[in-house]
Amino acid sequence: MTATSGTLLHQITDYANRADPYPLYAELRRTPVARQDDGVYTVSTYWEILSLLHDPRISSDVRNRTPQAGGDLPPEDDTTLPPSFLRLDPPEHDRLRRLATRPFGPPHSPRRIHDMGGDLVRMVSGLIDGFQGREQVDIVEDFAYPFPVMVICKLLGVPHQDEVLFHGWADAIVAALDPSPAEGPQERQRTAQRARTELGTYLAGLVEEHRRAPGDDMLSALITDHGPDGQMSPVELITTAVLLLIAGHETTVNLITNGTLTLLRHPEALKRLREDPDLAVPLVEELLRYEPPVQLLPQRTALADIDIAGTVIPAGASIWLMLASGNRDPRRFDDPDRFDPGRRDNEHLGFGSGIHYCFGAPLARLEAQLALTGLARRLDGPRLVADPPPYRQNPVLRGPRHLPVAFDGVTA
Amino acid sequence: MTVDGSARAFRQHGRVVVVGASLAGLRAAETLREEGFVGALTMIGDEPSEPYDRPPLSKQVLLGKVPADGTALPRRRALDAEWRLGVAATGLDLTGKRVRLADGQEVGFDRLLIATGTRARPWPRETEADLDGVFVLRTADDAARLERRLAARPRRVLVIGAGFTGSEVASACRERGLEVTVAERGPAPLVGALGGVIGAVAAELQREHGVDLRCGIMVTALEGDPAGRLKRAHLSDGTTLDVDVAVIALGAMRNTEWLAGSGLGAGPRGVACDAGCRAFDVHGIVTDDIFVAGDVARSPHPLFGYQFLSLEHWGNALAQAEVAAHNMISSGPDRRPHLWVPAFWSAQFGVNIKSVGVPPMGEELIVTQGSLAERRFAAAYGHQGRVIAAVTFDHARWIDFYREQIESAAPFPPVFANVDRRPEGLRPVGADFPDPALPTHGPTVTLSGYSPSERRVTFTPARA
16 A cells, blocks of 8 residues: 555655655655646656756746646735746746856856855855864854855855845745645745845845946846846846845755765765865765755646656646656666765756756855865864754755754864 | 677677777777677777867867867777777678778778768869868868968958858858858758758858858859969859868768778668668678668668668767667667667857757748747757657757657647747748658657667557
């Protein structure tokens, strides 16, 4: 007797299973495309997920959802900011993403991330220096959260001291991504909308300051730069800034924390990384496969009937792409439940795929590589205080809420 | 996997000769070793250099960003092979199982892989082809010579032929700030590969980037000065053009001359083989020990009416080499079919172009995503009511979807709603190929399976 897949999805989103959802994913993969009780279709196997990520019949714009589709509907009273490019389809998505890419990456700004390397190393060192004289730290509060926040503030041109302001807004916005059928989704949506508006207002003020006195940051570049696509409108600029600010740190926290946890559970990998910093590159790829910070994409909608893996997903249906499950699909990865930092042929779904492939991937990779290498090199005798650690509520952006780690000392 | 005694013995003690030391030859050799072949392996190549990659030659190398000798193919593993480089194969003794070499030596084999590829089609009149300033582009040496000349800033470059190579050369010239004229016999660039509708987009792209594009025109003569340097080109419309560099981009010729008289089914269109990469002899009987892979191979494809396709595609060379190598050391049902869906890419004038399937088989075309006017789009080609091919301009992230549409014989015109449907995409138009020589019948098939070993053909009855 096995649980029905409907029950399974409830178990996956149930907080009680947050620390280890992987056996449930394995169970879910027995039905690669499964219709849930509420009409949502879960897709849990690698090739099917990959295929749908490249399928133009799948929309990322929740406004295409029909009332009978299942999943969250956009609140009717949403009069706030329009969606960011993450939640838009082409051609609007393509135009906004191209505009956002100009000051961030190739071909126009190929060195932006590379040139931040020195700053990133100094930030990591500074945070670890702060561990001196202590026997235990919370990796989340003391390291994995502050580091990406510093980075995204510097990159965007947001004053770092304003972190106290936007921290709460970011929490509320991210909480609304939680698709758990828990109590009060409408209330959560409204709180998130309010937070988004407040964060938007804050960033609008910042945009004005940068317009008057542009600096060498992305916001200034987005405001002053003219390319073949023209410029973002003021509202587009703000929604994009909200997206970059939040996505720029809320996921990286989990990548670094999950990475630290995984390394402490695999001491031989930690030892290898300490001896060979070059291992950081494949190791972070393996982390993105093994413990992806974004576990699933619950935002897609079918625009047409889609015949996949013997099931027809009907037009209008809400689709959840279970990235973390695809990453452990034995039909794609050998011995998928083994953490293998030297793994080859590792085309994981940790950053998604297709046109919404993680915009910040190059930055996230570099941050995680430097953070984990720094910890591995400098912490003497690190060990977990609690295993499993307490997790965050959210099943989408999954990661520990706290990660207490004890150690014997800090190497210079 | 079960291997019968003879296959096992062959893996231990067999002698394999690979003629052709480029992408297909190298990857086949690596696959042989990967799959447990420990016998003798000989690699024969007419160029003196180690195997190198060609796609960068018309792009980064011509831009001077990468040296011509800087595109060596990465090695996946040690080969432990005997390399006979800088010596061409000149003949094949099928009965005696020996390859004859240009230096008079012979190499015996138990199984042979032919991967001799293609070479650039030269300018037909030799005295004009020999003028200083007339180039072709196929090898690393070709690229090095042409790059040196471009770096010396000629006043005007003439590119003869606006296929992919010619268009990429023109793009590199413009990026270097050189004046360039493109002379194309057909009505538009890329018209043979992608048809007139897409060709018109390519033409606009070239002109906007400052190319002096002249279509429907032939170069009738290249004229040199007394010192043997190119100075002028004569065109079929009676005009002349002062140029000091001309690049002949008239396509490729298959290197099969060395097989003349061998008894193999080899000719100007390539070496015919079955879907398992085994060569046919002149009687159409499949050989057991002669295999073919890469640009020189010509094999039937069930998705495209069992037509014999010869493909000058990087990805095909790779995939076919792996299948050929696998089949060389396997027997019976362990052998795999080569069912690669044709695919290629190009980069020119800042645009990324990708194609899957066989566009020239398409009668009609529909823009499914994006728009031709923006030159960012995906378009599908239809053949007898099914999707047979697709092309993308700066829309590469969707290309896998179209490959799946082709593999599953999806109906054309597509009936689905998608994320990006604009008015111009609502109805199909003629694809406008210059030569509509299309096959008229054939079973419809579906490709299935994810890994090469799983890929098999499934018969799909025609829709009523």
